[in-house]
Each structure stands twice: as structure tokens, then as C-alpha cells.
Amino acid sequence: MRVFCGDCNCGCPELFLDPEADLPRRIVLADDFGQRVQMSVEQLEELVSDAKSGLLDELIRRATAGRGRS
Numbered sequence: 001m002r003v004f005c006g007d008c009n010c011g012c013p014e015l016f017l018d019p020e021a022d023l024p025r026r027i028v029l030a031d032d033f034g035q036r037v038q039m040s041v042e043q044l045e046e047l048v049s050d051a052k053s054g055l056l057d058e059l060i061r062r063a064t065a066g067r068g069r070s
Contacts, residue, residue: 005012011032018028018038025038039047050056 001016029037
């Protein structure tokens with residue numbers, strides 16, 4: 001399990017493996033509002049690859065535009 005805050009026990013977003021889930025839903029990303037996204041290992045690999053290559057940088061820039069963050 002990977003917790004994306006780690007400084008508290010407040011229900012921070014988590015990424016974990018659900019060994020009981022079907023293969024297409026094995027990886028779980030849960031946010032701090034109780035919502036869950038389930039995906040396959042292959043989908044997570046593609047997401048990580050896109051993040052590492054910088055393909056997601058523009059999406060992040062647009063999402064944070066105007067919030068004093070660049």
C-alpha cells in the first residue's frame with residue numbers, strides 16, 4: 001500500500017493491490033472522499049509510463065493554473 005500523505009491518519013489517498021479482485025480491477029486508487037478507481041496492472045503501468053515521460057505535465061499545469069502554482 002502507498003499512502004500519498006503519510007503524515008497523518010486522516011484517510012489520505014491510497015494506492016494498493018486488491019488480491020481478491022478480478023485481474024482487470026486488481027489495482028485500487030482510493031481518494032480521501034471514499035471514491036475508488038480500480039484498474040489492471042497494465043493500465044497502471046501505462047499511467048506510470050505517461051507520468052515518467054512527461055505526458056501528464058500539461059494536464060497538471062492546466063489543473064493548477066490560477067492557483068499560484070506552476
